[in-house]
Amino acid sequence: MLDFGKYTFEILISYVGTFSLVAIVIVSTYLDARKVKRDLKNLNIDNLNDK
Amino acid sequence: MIKFRKNIWEFANPNNFLSIANKIIPFFLILTIITLSLGLVWGLFFTPEDYRQGSSVKIIFIHVPTAFLAINIYFMMLLASIIWLIRRHHVSLIAAKSAALIGLIMTLSAMLTGAIWGKPIWGTYWAWDPRLTSFAILLMFYLGYLSIWQTMKFSDKIGDLSSWLCIVGSIFALLSRYAVFFWNQGLHQGPSLSLDKEENIDNAFYFPLIICIIGFVLLFLTLLLIRIKTEIQKRKINILLNARDG
Numbered sequence: 421m422l423d424f425g426k427y428t429f430e431i432l433i434s435y436v437g438t439f440s441l442v443a444i445v446i447v448s449t450y451l452d453a454r455k456v457k458r459d460l461k462n463l464n465i466d467n468l469n470d471k
Numbered sequence: 472m473i474k475f476r477k478n479i480w481e482f483a484n485p486n487n488f489l490s491i492a493n494k495i496i497p498f499f500l501i502l503t504i505i506t507l508s509l510g511l512v513w514g515l516f517f518t519p520e521d522y523r524q525g526s527s528v529k530i531i532f533i534h535v536p537t538a539f540l541a542i543n544i545y546f547m548m549l550l551a552s553i554i555w556l557i558r559r560h561h562v563s564l565i566a567a568k569s570a571a572l573i574g575l576i577m578t579l580s581a582m583l584t585g586a587i588w589g590k591p592i593w594g595t596y597w598a599w600d601p602r603l604t605s606f607a608i609l610l611m612f613y614l615g616y617l618s619i620w621q622t623m624k625f626s627d628k629i630g631d632l633s634s635w636l637c638i639v640g641s642i643f644a645l646l647s648r649y650a651v652f653f654w655n656q657g658l659h660q661g662p663s664l665s666l667d668k669e670e671n672i673d674n675a676f677y678f679p680l681i682i683c684i685i686g687f688v689l690l691f692l693t694l695l696l697i698r699i700k701t702e703i704q705k706r707k708i709n710i711l712l713n714a715r716d717g
Contacts, residue, residue: 425526430530431526431529433587434530438584445572446694448572449701460707463711
């Protein structure tokens with residue numbers, strides 16, 4: 421299915437390379453957002469406990 | 472007009488920005504998945520081979536959208552930096568900062584796919600062609616901009632410094648954008664998309680390419696909104712921690 425003739429390797433490496441680079445941004449954005457959400461939640465709970 | 476001008480600056484309020492971003496992020500995410508899947512599957516599996524470049528032309532569906540974004544993300548950062556320097560809206564500074572990593576990745580991807588495509592077509596991975604060289608310098612500016620934010624704490628002074636760096640780098644973004652029009656001695660061919668129908672690529676490649684560009688732009692907007700939202704929340708945490716610790 422993934423046979424593009426003479427340039428199969430060039431095409432596949434371009435797509436895989438780009439997807440890998442984009443995946444780095446997606447994963448780092450997701451992990452960062454998750455960590456901040458958790459920190460904000462903990463901080464709000466701490467503030468409520470202090471009150 | 473006055474009402475519109477008043478409304479657009481309401482986005483500069485972090486709370487207004489967050490409430491709008493929360494509503495549109497899921498919508499953008501769904502659109503991104505649909506357009507990117509459609510464009511890439513169409514381009515990769517349902518387009519013919521080019522009569523000169525053979526199947527290597529399929530790299531266009533990755534190379535053109537990433538190169539388009541690499542340049543235009545920098546212009547977006549330039550606009551946000553100018554707004555910061557003139558109006559001192561923190562959301563615009565955060566927007567420029569949040570876009571930089573995505574811009575860097577798009578530049579890297581455009582250079583990688585360009586090099587892979589260049590070898591069979593030009594016979595070389597790299598040449599000191601005007602467009603390629605201005606892209607390499609643009610990459611350096613992205614790296615410089617990001618390293619300022621990585622090494623120093625968020626402050627207005629650092630915001631000013633990064634904004635001025637962004638303004639200086641915009642010369643190379645302009646060169647990257649327009650080098651193919653006024654420098655004919657380079658290896659890089661003219662623009663793939665043009666308002667002049669004669670210069671445009673064939674319709675068999677044109678439509679999937681447009682869908683891929685829209686998909687990549689939507690991907691950028693989705694990631695940007697999430698990153699700005701996270702950055703605003705980070706600043707909120709710092710304020711809360713400072714208030715708690717006195």
